[in-house]
Amino acid sequence: MNEMARLQKRRLALYGWMLAAPALALMSLFAFYPAIATFWHSLFTRGTSRRPSVFAGFENYGDLFADPTFWTVATNNLIYAGVTIPVSIIFALVMALWANAHIPARSFVRSAYFTPTILPMIAAANLWLFFYTPDLGVIDQITGFFGASPTNWLGQPETALASVIIVTIWKEAGFFMIFYLAALQTIPPDLREAARIEGAGRWTYTRRVLLPLLMPTTIFVFVNAMINSVKLIDHLFILTKGGPNNASKLILYWIWEMAFAYFDSPHAAAMTILVLLALGLVAVAQFRLVEKRTHYR
Numbered sequence: 001m002n003e004m005a006r007l008q009k010r011r012l013a014l015y016g017w018m019l020a021a022p023a024l025a026l027m028s029l030f031a032f033y034p035a036i037a038t039f040w041h042s043l044f045t046r047g048t049s050r051r052p053s054v055f056a057g058f059e060n061y062g063d064l065f066a067d068p069t070f071w072t073v074a075t076n077n078l079i080y081a082g083v084t085i086p087v088s089i090i091f092a093l094v095m096a097l098w099a100n101a102h103i104p105a106r107s108f109v110r111s112a113y114f115t116p117t118i119l120p121m122i123a124a125a126n127l128w129l130f131f132y133t134p135d136l137g138v139i140d141q142i143t144g145f146f147g148a149s150p151t152n153w154l155g156q157p158e159t160a161l162a163s164v165i166i167v168t169i170w171k172e173a174g175f176f177m178i179f180y181l182a183a184l185q186t187i188p189p190d191l192r193e194a195a196r197i198e199g200a201g202r203w204t205y206t207r208r209v210l211l212p213l214l215m216p217t218t219i220f221v222f223v224n225a226m227i228n229s230v231k232l233i234d235h236l237f238i239l240t241k242g243g244p245n246n247a248s249k250l251i252l253y254w255i256w257e258m259a260f261a262y263f264d265s266p267h268a269a270a271m272t273i274l275v276l277l278a279l280g281l282v283a284v285a286q287f288r289l290v291e292k293r294t295h296y297r
Contacts, residue, residue, distance in 0.1 A: 042269035060270040069246060076161055077251045081229035084168045088225055091173040096180035117175040125238035128167045154240050157247035164248050167235050176221045183217040230275060251275055
């Protein structure tokens, strides 16, 4: 009997490994191996035709920490993520609540909110480039009507990063709204009626009932927004190219610049590993702190 139980256990284990094998193969090929190869490449110096690449240990990482541009870019990305993530999520939730309500032209409102998501980021950046053009752009035309002087929104350090952040929020809020809207439509209307019977107002219902039920969706949206805050750089190529004076340069754009503009792939690989470590730490913190307070129905 024990032998039959062990055989059944082995069969179940083999069946599980067979089911996981395709995913493990794809993850190994497109995630684990590139990460290991990138880390190994970051341990070597930049090779040239006269001076071949040699093992340097963690010297490239030390060079990054000693480079003032590293701290400028890291600060820019922290500000970029710290603004785009919460603001996009708040706008998405508000838009979803409105689009889910019984209002006139509800289908039109949903389509209008989702339209920026359909546009490629390059097209959206070109559209906003028309808004930001000094003196001739829509923004300066409106502010000029009230007597304000023209502003070079993308050409001065004080406003360049903020201008890029606005484009990102405009582009992402509608995309995140779709997930909130789908989650809202799964919440039974009986809960709202029960809350009304108990004397709960709209704000109490939203805070005590709606937001906890939307927490799984919020976590999903938060993870996507965090990833996008690192990987979305398409609009930088159109709007600012990281300028002026690195004022709007983000981490991934700097990695691209080091690897393909300066041909310094070891330092680009080292920066990539640092980004992976930072994202990994944030993911661990998210699962340890936020996941425990999330209730799945």
